[in-house]
Amino acid sequence: xxxKIVPLxxxxxLACLLMAGExxxxxxxxxxxxCDGCTSAFELxxxxxxxxxxxxxxxxxxxxxxxxxxxxxPEKTDPGAIGESLLKDGFDVRLAPxxxxxxxxxxxxxxxxxxxxxxxxxxxxxxxxxxxxxxCPVSGVVLRIKDSTPRADMDGKxxxxxxxxxxxxxxxxxxxxxALRGTRRPS
Numbered sequence: 001x002x003x004k005i006v007p008l009x010x011x012x013x014l015a016c017l018l019m020a021g022e023x024x025x026x027x028x029x030x031x032x033x034x035c036d037g038c039t040s041a042f043e044l045x046x047x048x049x050x051x052x053x054x055x056x057x058x059x060x061x062x063x064x065x066x067x068x069x070x071x072x073x074p075e076k077t078d079p080g081a082i083g084e085s086l087l088k089d090g091f092d093v094r095l096a097p098x099x100x101x102x103x104x105x106x107x108x109x110x111x112x113x114x115x116x117x118x119x120x121x122x123x124x125x126x127x128x129x130x131x132x133x134x135x136c137p138v139s140g141v142v143l144r145i146k147d148s149t150p151r152a153d154m155d156g157k158x159x160x161x162x163x164x165x166x167x168x169x170x171x172x173x174x175x176x177x178x179a180l181r182g183t184r185r186p187s
Contacts, residue, residue: 023053023054023073024071024072024073024074025069025070025071025072026069026082026096026099027067027069027095027099027118028067028079028082028083028093028094028095028096029065029066029067029068029093029094029182030066030067030086030091030093031065031182032091032092033065039057039066042086042091043055045085045086045089045091046068046070046086049077049082049085049086050081050085051072051074051075051076051077051082052070052072052077052082053071053072054071055069055070056068056069070082074103078100078102078103078104079096079099079101079103080095080100080102080176080180083095083101083180084176084179084180087179087180094181095180095181096118096140097122097135097140097181098116098117098140098141099140100138100139100140101137101138101140101173101176101180101181105165105169107165107168107169108138108139108141108169109162109163109165113136113143113163114136114141114142114143114162115142116139116140120133120142122142125160125183126154126158126183127157127158128145128158128160129145130145130147131144132145134160136160136161136162136163136166137159137170137181137183138166138170139162139166141162143160143162145160149161149162150162150163151167152167152170152171154178154183
Protein backbone atom coordinates (compact mmCIF):
# COMPACT_ATOMS: atom_id res chain seq x y z
CA UNK A 1 0.00 0.00 0.00
CA UNK A 2 2.80 2.47 0.88
CA UNK A 3 4.50 1.83 -2.46
CA LYS A 4 1.39 3.04 -4.28
CA ILE A 5 0.97 6.17 -2.13
CA VAL A 6 4.49 7.57 -2.69
CA PRO A 7 4.21 7.72 -6.51
CA LEU A 8 0.71 9.17 -6.18
CA UNK A 9 1.90 11.93 -3.83
CA UNK A 10 4.90 12.62 -6.09
CA UNK A 11 2.72 12.87 -9.20
CA UNK A 12 0.22 15.13 -7.41
CA UNK A 13 3.06 17.41 -6.27
CA LEU A 14 4.39 17.59 -9.83
CA ALA A 15 0.91 18.42 -11.14
CA CYS A 16 0.60 21.24 -8.59
CA LEU A 17 3.98 22.66 -9.64
CA LEU A 18 3.02 22.53 -13.31
CA MET A 19 -0.31 24.23 -12.59
CA ALA A 20 1.32 27.04 -10.58
CA GLY A 21 2.22 28.98 -13.71
CA GLU A 22 -1.08 28.31 -15.47
CA UNK A 23 -3.83 30.80 -16.17
CA UNK A 24 -6.36 31.79 -13.52
CA UNK A 25 -9.97 32.95 -13.80
CA UNK A 26 -11.74 35.95 -12.37
CA UNK A 27 -15.31 37.21 -12.67
CA UNK A 28 -16.16 40.75 -13.78
CA UNK A 29 -19.59 42.33 -13.93
CA UNK A 30 -20.11 45.02 -16.56
CA UNK A 31 -23.03 47.43 -16.73
CA UNK A 32 -24.18 49.44 -19.71
CA UNK A 33 -23.36 47.12 -22.60
CA UNK A 34 -26.81 47.56 -24.14
CA CYS A 35 -25.78 47.45 -27.80
CA ASP A 36 -23.55 45.31 -30.00
CA GLY A 37 -21.16 48.26 -30.48
CA CYS A 38 -20.72 48.71 -26.72
CA THR A 39 -20.12 45.00 -26.23
CA SER A 40 -17.64 44.89 -29.11
CA ALA A 41 -15.74 47.92 -27.76
CA PHE A 42 -15.56 46.35 -24.31
CA GLU A 43 -14.40 42.99 -25.62
CA LEU A 44 -11.79 44.67 -27.83
CA UNK A 45 -10.40 46.54 -24.81
CA UNK A 46 -10.57 43.46 -22.61
CA UNK A 47 -8.61 41.52 -25.22
CA UNK A 48 -5.93 44.25 -25.24
CA UNK A 49 -5.59 44.24 -21.44
CA UNK A 50 -2.17 42.95 -20.42
CA UNK A 51 -2.24 39.39 -19.12
CA UNK A 52 -5.78 38.59 -20.31
CA UNK A 53 -5.69 35.39 -22.34
CA UNK A 54 -9.40 34.62 -22.84
CA UNK A 55 -12.90 35.59 -21.74
CA UNK A 56 -16.44 34.26 -21.94
CA UNK A 57 -19.60 36.35 -21.54
CA UNK A 58 -22.52 34.91 -19.60
CA UNK A 59 -25.21 36.80 -21.50
CA UNK A 60 -26.20 37.34 -25.10
CA UNK A 61 -25.02 40.45 -26.88
CA UNK A 62 -27.34 43.35 -26.36
CA UNK A 63 -28.04 42.71 -22.66
CA UNK A 64 -27.12 45.75 -20.55
CA UNK A 65 -25.56 43.84 -17.63
CA UNK A 66 -23.07 41.13 -18.54
CA UNK A 67 -20.85 38.90 -16.43
CA UNK A 68 -17.52 37.85 -17.91
CA UNK A 69 -15.32 35.01 -16.78
CA UNK A 70 -11.85 36.26 -17.64
CA UNK A 71 -8.81 34.02 -17.89
CA UNK A 72 -5.51 35.74 -17.15
CA UNK A 73 -1.83 35.05 -16.52
CA PRO A 74 -1.25 35.68 -12.79
CA GLU A 75 2.41 36.44 -13.48
CA LYS A 76 1.37 39.45 -15.60
CA THR A 77 -1.77 40.82 -13.94
CA ASP A 78 -4.44 40.33 -11.29
CA PRO A 79 -8.22 40.92 -11.11
CA GLY A 80 -7.84 44.41 -9.63
CA ALA A 81 -5.45 45.54 -12.37
CA ILE A 82 -7.77 44.17 -15.07
CA GLY A 83 -10.78 45.93 -13.55
CA GLU A 84 -8.90 49.18 -13.02
CA SER A 85 -7.67 49.19 -16.62
CA LEU A 86 -11.23 48.84 -17.89
CA LEU A 87 -12.53 51.49 -15.49
CA LYS A 88 -9.92 53.93 -16.84
CA ASP A 89 -11.26 53.23 -20.32
CA GLY A 90 -14.72 54.31 -19.19
CA PHE A 91 -16.41 50.94 -18.68
CA ASP A 92 -18.62 50.36 -15.63
CA VAL A 93 -16.80 47.27 -14.34
CA ARG A 94 -16.79 45.67 -10.92
CA LEU A 95 -14.91 42.75 -9.48
CA ALA A 96 -16.67 39.77 -8.02
CA PRO A 97 -16.89 40.51 -4.29
CA UNK A 98 -14.78 37.47 -3.34
CA UNK A 99 -11.82 38.64 -5.45
CA UNK A 100 -9.07 40.67 -3.77
CA UNK A 101 -8.65 44.16 -5.26
CA UNK A 102 -4.86 43.80 -5.26
CA UNK A 103 -3.33 40.33 -5.41
CA UNK A 104 0.10 41.75 -4.56
CA UNK A 105 -1.14 43.27 -1.27
CA UNK A 106 0.29 41.13 1.51
CA UNK A 107 -0.77 43.17 4.55
CA UNK A 108 -3.96 41.20 5.14
CA UNK A 109 -4.22 38.53 7.81
CA UNK A 110 -6.32 36.53 5.32
CA UNK A 111 -7.06 33.13 6.73
CA UNK A 112 -7.40 34.31 10.33
CA UNK A 113 -10.22 36.80 9.89
CA UNK A 114 -12.48 35.16 7.32
CA UNK A 115 -12.67 32.77 4.42
CA UNK A 116 -13.00 33.34 0.70
CA UNK A 117 -15.79 31.67 -1.20
CA UNK A 118 -17.92 32.74 -4.14
CA UNK A 119 -21.59 33.64 -4.00
CA UNK A 120 -21.88 33.81 -0.21
CA UNK A 121 -25.14 35.07 1.22
CA UNK A 122 -23.86 38.33 2.68
CA UNK A 123 -25.18 41.79 3.49
CA UNK A 124 -24.24 44.72 1.31
CA UNK A 125 -21.82 47.44 2.32
CA UNK A 126 -21.93 50.17 3.42
CA UNK A 127 -24.75 49.84 5.89
CA UNK A 128 -24.34 46.30 7.23
CA UNK A 129 -24.97 45.72 10.93
CA UNK A 130 -23.40 43.79 13.78
CA UNK A 131 -23.80 40.04 13.43
CA UNK A 132 -24.20 40.13 9.66
CA UNK A 133 -21.69 38.67 7.22
CA UNK A 134 -20.08 40.82 4.53
CA UNK A 135 -17.28 40.58 1.99
CA CYS A 136 -14.20 42.59 2.92
CA PRO A 137 -13.93 45.11 0.07
CA VAL A 138 -10.13 44.80 0.06
CA SER A 139 -9.37 41.08 0.50
CA GLY A 140 -12.67 39.54 -0.60
CA VAL A 141 -13.00 37.29 2.45
CA VAL A 142 -16.32 36.75 4.17
CA LEU A 143 -16.39 38.04 7.74
CA ARG A 144 -18.97 38.29 10.50
CA ILE A 145 -19.24 41.84 11.85
CA LYS A 146 -18.39 42.22 15.54
CA ASP A 147 -17.89 45.26 17.76
CA SER A 148 -14.14 44.88 17.20
CA THR A 149 -14.32 44.63 13.39
CA PRO A 150 -12.21 47.37 11.77
CA ARG A 151 -14.28 49.90 9.86
CA ALA A 152 -14.02 53.05 7.80
CA ASP A 153 -16.65 55.73 7.29
CA MET A 154 -18.27 56.30 3.89
CA ASP A 155 -20.85 59.06 3.79
CA GLY A 156 -21.85 58.41 7.41
CA LYS A 157 -22.10 54.62 7.04
CA UNK A 158 -19.58 52.02 8.11
CA UNK A 159 -17.58 49.97 5.61
CA UNK A 160 -16.24 46.89 7.40
CA UNK A 161 -12.93 45.25 6.53
CA UNK A 162 -11.44 42.01 7.81
CA UNK A 163 -8.29 43.30 9.52
CA UNK A 164 -6.17 46.35 10.36
CA UNK A 165 -3.99 45.72 7.27
CA UNK A 166 -7.02 45.92 4.99
CA UNK A 167 -8.21 49.03 6.83
CA UNK A 168 -4.88 50.77 6.13
CA UNK A 169 -5.02 49.66 2.48
CA UNK A 170 -8.62 50.90 2.19
CA UNK A 171 -7.77 54.29 3.69
CA UNK A 172 -4.88 54.82 1.24
CA UNK A 173 -6.64 53.33 -1.84
CA UNK A 174 -10.26 54.21 -1.02
CA UNK A 175 -11.29 55.49 -4.47
CA UNK A 176 -9.75 52.49 -6.25
CA UNK A 177 -11.40 49.97 -3.92
CA UNK A 178 -14.81 51.64 -4.13
CA ALA A 179 -14.60 51.90 -7.93
CA LEU A 180 -13.63 48.23 -8.34
CA ARG A 181 -16.48 47.23 -6.04
CA GLY A 182 -18.95 49.38 -7.99
CA THR A 183 -19.74 51.55 -5.00
CA ARG A 184 -18.36 54.72 -6.53
CA ARG A 185 -16.94 55.79 -9.88
CA PRO A 186 -13.22 56.62 -9.97
CA SER A 187 -12.34 60.31 -9.67
